[in-house]
Amino acid sequence: MSGDKSFEIKVSQLARVEGEGGVWVRVKNGKIDYVEVNIFEPPRFFEAFLRGRSYLEAPDITARICGICPLAYIFAACRAMEKILEINVPEEIQVLRKIAFYGEWIESHVLHFAFLHAPDFLGYHSALEMAKDYPNLVRNAIAVRDWGNRAIEIIGGRAIHPIGFRIGGLYRIIRKEELEPLSRNYEEIRRKGEELLEFVLNMDLPDIQYDMTLMSLKGRKEYPILEGLVANNLGWEFPEDSFEENITVEQKMYSNGLHYRLRNGKPYITGPIARFNLNYDLLAPEVRDVLEAAGYRAPLKNTYQSIVARAAENLHSIIEVGRLVEEYSEPQTPYVDARVRAGEAAAIVEAPRGMLYRRYRIDELGRIVYANIIPPTTQNYMAMEEDIFKVGDLIVKGPPETAQRIVEMTIRNYDPCISCSVHVIKLRIINE
Numbered sequence: 001m002s003g004d005k006s007f008e009i010k011v012s013q014l015a016r017v018e019g020e021g022g023v024w025v026r027v028k029n030g031k032i033d034y035v036e037v038n039i040f041e042p043p044r045f046f047e048a049f050l051r052g053r054s055y056l057e058a059p060d061i062t063a064r065i066c067g068i069c070p071l072a073y074i075f076a077a078c079r080a081m082e083k084i085l086e087i088n089v090p091e092e093i094q095v096l097r098k099i100a101f102y103g104e105w106i107e108s109h110v111l112h113f114a115f116l117h118a119p120d121f122l123g124y125h126s127a128l129e130m131a132k133d134y135p136n137l138v139r140n141a142i143a144v145r146d147w148g149n150r151a152i153e154i155i156g157g158r159a160i161h162p163i164g165f166r167i168g169g170l171y172r173i174i175r176k177e178e179l180e181p182l183s184r185n186y187e188e189i190r191r192k193g194e195e196l197l198e199f200v201l202n203m204d205l206p207d208i209q210y211d212m213t214l215m216s217l218k219g220r221k222e223y224p225i226l227e228g229l230v231a232n233n234l235g236w237e238f239p240e241d242s243f244e245e246n247i248t249v250e251q252k253m254y255s256n257g258l259h260y261r262l263r264n265g266k267p268y269i270t271g272p273i274a275r276f277n278l279n280y281d282l283l284a285p286e287v288r289d290v291l292e293a294a295g296y297r298a299p300l301k302n303t304y305q306s307i308v309a310r311a312a313e314n315l316h317s318i319i320e321v322g323r324l325v326e327e328y329s330e331p332q333t334p335y336v337d338a339r340v341r342a343g344e345a346a347a348i349v350e351a352p353r354g355m356l357y358r359r360y361r362i363d364e365l366g367r368i369v370y371a372n373i374i375p376p377t378t379q380n381y382m383a384m385e386e387d388i389f390k391v392g393d394l395i396v397k398g399p400p401e402t403a404q405r406i407v408e409m410t411i412r413n414y415d416p417c418i419s420c421s422v423h424v425i426k427l428r429i430i431n432e
Contacts, residue, residue: 022037023037032395035389043256046062051370051371058080070162072350072356073356075349080360082167089168093170098225099328108352115141116412116415120409186325189318193314206302215262219282227349234266260382272310276308277300280297303387342363351376
């Protein structure tokens with residue numbers, strides 16, 4: 001393909017992502033000059049049908065936005081409403097939230113890096129095909145993911161769309177002995193998590209470097225998951241309530257998903273690679289030891305290395321669950337209640353794929369009168385388009401099958417959850 005000025009590549013479906021969208025890349029004179037990531041999955045109108053409902057319903061309703069990371073939606077809603085009602089959640093309940101939320105990070109990260117993304121780098125079309133040659137990778141991934149789901153199930157009542165959480169806490173007290181199944185095989189799961197990270201660190205990733213604008217929560221004393229300041233690698237730091245003041249939103253004619261930039265016009269990346277680069281010193285020391293023994297540390301230089309960040313965060317999450325379970329003490333009451341009052345507040349949590357922003361306004365009766373939900377995937381759309389420009393030489397100069405694979409890999413770097421933002425991406429590259 002390197003000698004061709006005009007060519008066209010069509011991919012009817014890009015598997016191993018969640019949701020339905022498309023990619024259009026136009027090449028002129030041997031160079032990419034236009035890229036669209038178009039989302040044709042229809043809007044889902046969650047913000048509209050929240051209006052008029054009780055503030056207590058927001059966590060469970062919005063959890064249905066995503067079956068892979070429902071806890072991110074639950075906890076973002078809880079935190080926003082708790083700010084409005086001035087509820088101070090006890091540390092014991094915060095610990096339970098973190099255990100369950102780390103469980104969600106584990107199940108989501110392992111699903112993506114082991115089953116959806118690793119086949120790209122190892123040269124397979126699917127995880128089933130890959131499993132024939134890498135059975136230990138698959139076995140370890142299944143065991144670790146099951147353990148993460150178990151953490152969600154114990155505390156939340158079930159692994160998919162858990163029902164145990166509410167504004168102010170939980171519906172019941174979780175006894176310490178209920179967490180014992182997580183402790184029972186913790187050492188084995190930790191070892192498997194370390195082996196998964198080592199496997200990823202030894203994979204052959206595209207050797208390319210470029211500048212990226214990254215944004216995530218920034219922790220003070222611990223790796224951010226439920227709260228923190230918003231920060232980016234341009235030196236900005238601001239509270240979560242100021243998030244909308246620091247971004248701009250656009251509606252593209254070719255997409256049902258909104259597109260976001262920083263207020264200075266730059267697209268930005270949110271997700272594991274952003275958290276990793278902005279919070280590296282807060283990763284568990286054991287994780288940093290494994291990374292640095294393989295020659296990795298922050299900053300990671302390209303989005304193909306997001307698979308490294310996910311595997312590192314997976315091991316960090318396992319270690320944190322083990323620590324939190326050991327330190328857990330039961331709360332005196334399952335939740336903290338408060339008198340309803342009118343107000344408005346915003347909250348950000350770090351979903352596995354990146355920052356999830358929520359703003360709510362409720363009236364004096366506790367009815368929702370305004371809601372704004374900004375999932376991580378919508379924040380990444382412009383960065384996805386920009387990334388395809390940055391790897392343009394890899395796309396244009398290689399053979400057609402390589403060009404197709406590079407575009408697919410580039411989109412999957414973000415683990416896009418397209419359904420969350422408004423399955424199988426269609427790619428076409430045309431030339432003029």
